Amino acid sequence: MSTSEQAQAEAAWGRIEVWLEDNAPASAALLRPPASDADIAAVEETIGVIFPPALRVW
Numbered sequence: 001m002s003t004s005e006q007a008q009a010e011a012a013w014g015r016i017e018v019w020l021e022d023n024a025p026a027s028a029a030l031l032r033p034p035a036s037d038a039d040i041a042a043v044e045e046t047i048g049v050i051f052p053p054a055l056r057v058w
Contacts (some may be wrong), residue, residue, distance in 0.1 A: 009057040 016035035035043075037056075044050050 006053070006057050009054065013058065 017028065017031065020031070040051065040056055
């Protein structure tokens with residue numbers, strides 16, 4: 001995934017968060033922060049699968 005693709009994915013997620021805050025605040029309040037790189041790496045190690053870059057961004 002290129003830097004621009006990562007930036008596009010991050011921007012899309014930002015638009016989703018804004019929409020939820022404006023239109024579904026109860027659902028927006030349920031969103032949790034993203035997993036850290038260390039947490040993602042730990043899951044990958046545990047299940048023996050490397051996530052594609054696009055999945056890591058989301």
